Amino acid sequence: MTRHGKNCTAGAVYTYHEKKKDTAASGYGTQSVRLGKDAIKDFDCCSLSLQPCRDPVVTPDGFLFEREAILEYILHQKLEISRKMKAYEKQKKEQNAEQKVLQQAAEESKVKNFLKKESSIISKPLNPFSGEQSKSISSSSEAEPEQKDSKLPSFWIPSLTPEAKKAALKKPDKTVYCPMSGKPIKVSDLIPVKFTLINSSLDRVSLITKQERYVCAVTKDVLGNSVPCAVLRPSGAVVTLECVEKLIRKDMVDPITGDRLSEKDIIILQRGGTGFSSSGIDLKATQSRPVMQV
Structure with missing residues (x-):
């Protein structure tokens, strides 16, 4: 079997590669792309x-x-x-x-x-001694039809061209x-x-270069994009959702400050993605563009 190039146009079949290439070049059709790990921010950014x-x-x-x-x-x-x-x-x-x-x-x-x-x-004086009935002649404007402005027949005349008005x-x-x-x-x-630092002795530069930077304020588990987290409103501490479900929801008390908690005080932190489809966020970006229909 002979080898064909990607841009071979001798085939009788409109391949998927050719369709995708033409869609990107023409500006028509909906485009979609799957985001990778590098295109998604980290949970602490x-x-x-x-x-x-x-x-x-x-x-x-x-x-x-x-x-x-x-x-x-x-x-x-x-x-x-x-x-x-x-x-x-x-x-x-x-x-x-x-x-x-x-x-x-x-x-x-x-x-x-x-x-x-x-x-x-215009009125004529009445003569009371004459038997003739005097008539008053009045010209009213209603009897005189108003002459409408005659429109010019040519639309390209400057007086008929449309004007650009402010929106x-x-x-x-x-x-x-x-x-x-x-x-x-x-x-x-x-x-x-x-955030609770994984190591309080690290400076900011070395902390940014590390992949694992923070831990849960209660259980000391390492936090990351794959770990669902929550923020407690009274203390501002970041804990894992596992800690919230197993420990905090039993008494509804902030373990850092001791304040009573409500459902609004537990804020689920919107985290980034790991690149896997089950990371909890939408990893597919779609751009809708005009579609040519036959």
Whole structure:
């Protein structure tokens, strides 16, 4: 059997490789790719900077952020909302001013039409001694049909060409949304997180280079992307879900501070992926594009 190249076009069959290559080059059809381990952040990395956190905070939905990064994001969003609100208020003032000018012009046109009608009225004096009935001749504007502006027959004449107008701005939403969950987020909702170091004598540089950096605050089990974790709101300690199910849920007491816990105080941490399909997150990225149908 002869050997064929990947780009061989002599075959009568439209192969999968050719279809995939044409789909990527044409810009049509839905593309999907499976993410690997290197494309997914670690469980202790910021969701914005994708770097290990120095001062981590977590949202009520379990997304971990660097405090500096998320505060900068919230501030930037508020400034953007303020800028959009100023542009909206400016547009609203311009519309109100334009509406006043139109109302004033309409009132002036009504007055002019009234004066024009009054000046066009012609009446003859009545003679009471004559038997002839005097008739008043009045020319009303209603009898005079208004001549409509005749439209030019050619659409390419400059007076008939369409004008590019500014798009009407909508009133911006003043709520700041989480960049990961899409839910409203406030600074007061951010909960400080305290990771327990696997070795307190390691400095930051050597800690980042290590694959295993943190352990559970209660059981001292090593934490990683393959280990489901949770954050306790009162203390901010990170523990494994196994510890939560077997130890903490029995008494619902924070083992670090001794405070009573509720279900909202146990925040499941959104972790990264290991590259395996059972890692708990979606490893398939899909991009929907236009499809050509026959």
